[in-house]
Amino acid sequence: KAPVFVETTPSDITVECDAIPNAAILTATDTCGTAIVSFTEVTSTDSNCENSYTLTRTWTATDLCGLTSTHQQIITVIDTTVPTFTSILPEDKTVECDAIGDPVILTATDTCGTATVSFTEVTSTDNNCENSYTLTRTWTATDLCGLTSTHQQIITVIDTTAPTFTSVLPDNKTVECDAINEPEFLTATDTCGTAIVSFTEVTSTDNNCENNYTLTRTWTATDLCGLTTTHQQIITVIDTTAPTFTSVLPDDKTVECDAIGDPVILTATDTCGTAIVSFTEVTSTDSNCENNYTLTRTWTATDLCGLTSTHQQIITVIDTTAPTFTSVLPEDKTVECDAIGDAEIVTATDTCGTAIVSFTEVTSTDNNCENNYTLTRTWTATDLCGLTSTHQQIITVIDTTAPEFSTEPTDYTANCDTVTMDFESWIATNAGAEAYDNCSNSETLIWTTEIVSSSTDCGTTYVINFKVTDSCGNSSSKEATYQIIDSTPPSAIDYENSEITVSCGDIPEIPDLKFMDACSNELNIDFSETLDSEQNSGNGYTITRIWNVSDNCNNSAIYEQIIHVSSGVETEDFISLCIVDDLLELSTLLPSDFETTNGTWEAVSASDGFINGNEFDPSIVNLGNYQMIYNTNNECNDRLILNINVNDDCEVLGCTSDIKISKVLTPNNDGHNDYFNIENIDECNFTVHLKIFNRWGKRVYTSNNYKNTWNGHHDNSGMTIGNNSKLPSGTYYYIIHIENQEFKPLTGYIYLGNN
Known part of the structure; x- marks a missing residue:
C-alpha cells in the first residue's frame, strides 16, 4: 500500500510575476514504516516574455518498499504591470534658439525585473526659418515583457534677435574719380548661428559725364531666419582733369x-x-x-x-612721275586666224596712286579675204594726274586651213513605198552633213554639190559629192549615195486568204480581185483555177483558185481561194417531246440555210401527228419514236432527218428564273465570253439539247445534255470543213430544246470571234 500525504496539497494557481508563493513543505506516512517526500520544480517558457511562464511543482512520497504517491501543482506566471519612471519628468517650454538645453537622462523600474529607457528627438520645421521650429522629445521605458510607459516634452524654438556687424563701418565722402577706394569687407555674428553679409553697389548718374556720379554702397547682414541689419555709405565722385x-x-x-x-x-x-x-x-x-x-x-x-x-x-x-607698265609687253607676230588669242591684260602702277590701262584694237583689211588682215593693239597707262605711258603690238593674221566635217553626209536607202525624204530635200539638207571652220561662222560656209554617177534601173541611185568652202577659198568634200529600191511585191485590195466549205448550190463566183504596187504602175497577173475530185472520197470536190501577181522588178505574190464543195448533205437531228406539249411548228427546227429552199416535210412514221404540212402534235399520237424528213428540193438535194421521241416523262417547270443566252463568244481565256452560256439551266435542273450550225447549214456541234461547255470548237459530227477543230470566226445558228418542258425550242444567232 502506497504512502499518504499528511498536509493539504496545494492547488493550481495563476499569479503576477512578483507574487509567486514559496513551495509548500509536505510530509507523508506509511502503514508499514516511514515515507520520504522528494520535491522537483520545472519552468516552461512558451512565450517571448521572460516573466510569463508555467511553473510545475511535483511532490513524490516513497515508502521503504518503493511504493510512491505523487502530487503536482501548476502555477501560471504572468506580467501585466508597466514599468515606472523614477526621475523628475521635463515639462513643455518655449525658448530662444540659443537656449534649448540638452535632453534630460531619465530612469525607470519594473516590478518583475529591469526596465530600459529609450530616447527619440523629432524636429518639425513648419516655416522658412531654420532657427524657428518645434522639437519633440520622447522617452520610452520598456520592461522584459515589452510593456511600456512613455513621456513626451514639446519644446517650441524661436529666433527674434537680429545679427550684429563686427567691423568698423565706413562713412560718406566726396572724391576725384581716380581716388575711389575698394569697398570694405564687413563681417557680422548671430546668437543662433551664422550671419551672411551681402554687398550691393548702385551707381546713380544724373549728368552727361560718366565719371561724375553718386556711388551708394550697402552692406546687409542676414541670419538663418532672415533677420537683417543694414549699413549704407554714399560716395560722391567728380572728374575735372583733361587728358x-x-x-x-x-x-x-x-x-x-x-x-x-x-x-x-x-x-x-x-x-x-x-x-x-x-x-x-x-x-x-x-x-x-x-x-x-x-x-x-x-x-x-x-x-x-x-x-x-x-x-x-x-x-x-x-605729283610729277608718269605711270610704269608692270606686265611683260606683247611683241609683234604673224598667226593663223584661229590662233590670234585674246588681248593680254596689261597692268601698270603709279608712284602716287592707281593707273588705269586703256586698250584699243584696230583691224586693217587690205585684200578680198576677210580672215587675212592686220590687227593693231594699243595699251595706254594713265595716272590720276593725266601722266601717260603707251605700248603698241602689230599682229598679221592669215587663213590657210580648210573647213572640216563635224558630221559626214549620210547615205539614204529606202524602199519605194517607204520613202521619207525625196532627193531634192536630201540635197537641200546636204545629206545631214555639218561642217565647221577654224576662222568662219558655220552659217557663212558655202556648200556645193556635184553628181558623180547615177542609175535608174529598177529604182534610182545617185552618188553625190558634197563640197564646203570657207570665205578664203579653202575647201573640203565628201561623197554620199541616195538610193530608192523596190523589194515589195504587189498586194491585193480587200482580199481574205480564205478556205471555205459550201454546198454544191452555193459556189461563189470568181472574185474580181484588184491589185496595187507601191513602185510600179504595170503589173503582171496570172490566174488559174483547178478542181480536185478525189480529195473528199467521192462525196464532193475542191476548187483551188490562184492569182500570181508580179511587178517590173520581179517582186511577186500568190493569192489563193480554196473552196470545198459538198453535195447531197444529209443532216440528222433528235428531239424529245412530252405527250402534253403544245403543237410543234417543224420549220423552227430548220437550219438557217434550209429556210429559203422551199422544201417539204414528209412523215416516215406518225402520219397521224403530222398536220398542215409543217406541224407535229405529240398529244394525238402514241408514246414512241417517230421520224420526219425535210427535203430541200434544191439542186444538191440536201435534207434533214428529224427523229422525235414522244414520252410521258413530263416535268412541270418550277423555276421562275429567266433563261439568258449568250450573244457573243470570244474563247481567249480572259474570263469573259469564253463559253456559250445558257444562264439558270443548272438552277432550274433543265436537260438541254443544243445544236450549232454554220452559215451553210452544217451542224458543227451537238449535245443532248448541255452544261455550258462549248468554246467554239466543232465535234466532227456532220463536218466537211477540214481537220482543225477550231471553228473560224463568223455568225452561227443555234437550236435549244429543253427536254419535257412546255415551251417551244429556242433559236437564234451567236457571233464567234476566234482570232
Whole structure:
C-alpha cells in the first residue's frame, strides 16, 4: 500500500510575476514504516516574455518498499504591470534658439525585473526659418515583457534677435574719380548661428559725364531666419582733369604723293579712366590734279567726361612721275586666224596712286579675204594726274586651213513605198552633213554639190559629192549615195486568204480581185483555177483558185481561194417531246440555210401527228419514236432527218428564273465570253439539247445534255470543213430544246470571234 500525504496539497494557481508563493513543505506516512517526500520544480517558457511562464511543482512520497504517491501543482506566471519612471519628468517650454538645453537622462523600474529607457528627438520645421521650429522629445521605458510607459516634452524654438556687424563701418565722402577706394569687407555674428553679409553697389548718374556720379554702397547682414541689419555709405565722385597726349606730335611738311606716309597713331591718358584719340583728315584740292593737294590731319584726345586736348599737322602733296607698265609687253607676230588669242591684260602702277590701262584694237583689211588682215593693239597707262605711258603690238593674221566635217553626209536607202525624204530635200539638207571652220561662222560656209554617177534601173541611185568652202577659198568634200529600191511585191485590195466549205448550190463566183504596187504602175497577173475530185472520197470536190501577181522588178505574190464543195448533205437531228406539249411548228427546227429552199416535210412514221404540212402534235399520237424528213428540193438535194421521241416523262417547270443566252463568244481565256452560256439551266435542273450550225447549214456541234461547255470548237459530227477543230470566226445558228418542258425550242444567232 502506497504512502499518504499528511498536509493539504496545494492547488493550481495563476499569479503576477512578483507574487509567486514559496513551495509548500509536505510530509507523508506509511502503514508499514516511514515515507520520504522528494520535491522537483520545472519552468516552461512558451512565450517571448521572460516573466510569463508555467511553473510545475511535483511532490513524490516513497515508502521503504518503493511504493510512491505523487502530487503536482501548476502555477501560471504572468506580467501585466508597466514599468515606472523614477526621475523628475521635463515639462513643455518655449525658448530662444540659443537656449534649448540638452535632453534630460531619465530612469525607470519594473516590478518583475529591469526596465530600459529609450530616447527619440523629432524636429518639425513648419516655416522658412531654420532657427524657428518645434522639437519633440520622447522617452520610452520598456520592461522584459515589452510593456511600456512613455513621456513626451514639446519644446517650441524661436529666433527674434537680429545679427550684429563686427567691423568698423565706413562713412560718406566726396572724391576725384581716380581716388575711389575698394569697398570694405564687413563681417557680422548671430546668437543662433551664422550671419551672411551681402554687398550691393548702385551707381546713380544724373549728368552727361560718366565719371561724375553718386556711388551708394550697402552692406546687409542676414541670419538663418532672415533677420537683417543694414549699413549704407554714399560716395560722391567728380572728374575735372583733361587728358594728356603721350606720343611725339608730328610737324608740318611738303612731300611727293608717294611719300605721304601713314598718319601717326597718337595715344593719350586720363586721370579718371581711358582717353579715346579720334583722328580726322581733310583734303583740300586747289588744282586739276588729283594728287596735288593739301592734307590737314587732326588728333583729338577725349576722356569719359568729354574733356579734350587737340593737335594738328599740315601736309602739302605734289605729283610729277608718269605711270610704269608692270606686265611683260606683247611683241609683234604673224598667226593663223584661229590662233590670234585674246588681248593680254596689261597692268601698270603709279608712284602716287592707281593707273588705269586703256586698250584699243584696230583691224586693217587690205585684200578680198576677210580672215587675212592686220590687227593693231594699243595699251595706254594713265595716272590720276593725266601722266601717260603707251605700248603698241602689230599682229598679221592669215587663213590657210580648210573647213572640216563635224558630221559626214549620210547615205539614204529606202524602199519605194517607204520613202521619207525625196532627193531634192536630201540635197537641200546636204545629206545631214555639218561642217565647221577654224576662222568662219558655220552659217557663212558655202556648200556645193556635184553628181558623180547615177542609175535608174529598177529604182534610182545617185552618188553625190558634197563640197564646203570657207570665205578664203579653202575647201573640203565628201561623197554620199541616195538610193530608192523596190523589194515589195504587189498586194491585193480587200482580199481574205480564205478556205471555205459550201454546198454544191452555193459556189461563189470568181472574185474580181484588184491589185496595187507601191513602185510600179504595170503589173503582171496570172490566174488559174483547178478542181480536185478525189480529195473528199467521192462525196464532193475542191476548187483551188490562184492569182500570181508580179511587178517590173520581179517582186511577186500568190493569192489563193480554196473552196470545198459538198453535195447531197444529209443532216440528222433528235428531239424529245412530252405527250402534253403544245403543237410543234417543224420549220423552227430548220437550219438557217434550209429556210429559203422551199422544201417539204414528209412523215416516215406518225402520219397521224403530222398536220398542215409543217406541224407535229405529240398529244394525238402514241408514246414512241417517230421520224420526219425535210427535203430541200434544191439542186444538191440536201435534207434533214428529224427523229422525235414522244414520252410521258413530263416535268412541270418550277423555276421562275429567266433563261439568258449568250450573244457573243470570244474563247481567249480572259474570263469573259469564253463559253456559250445558257444562264439558270443548272438552277432550274433543265436537260438541254443544243445544236450549232454554220452559215451553210452544217451542224458543227451537238449535245443532248448541255452544261455550258462549248468554246467554239466543232465535234466532227456532220463536218466537211477540214481537220482543225477550231471553228473560224463568223455568225452561227443555234437550236435549244429543253427536254419535257412546255415551251417551244429556242433559236437564234451567236457571233464567234476566234482570232
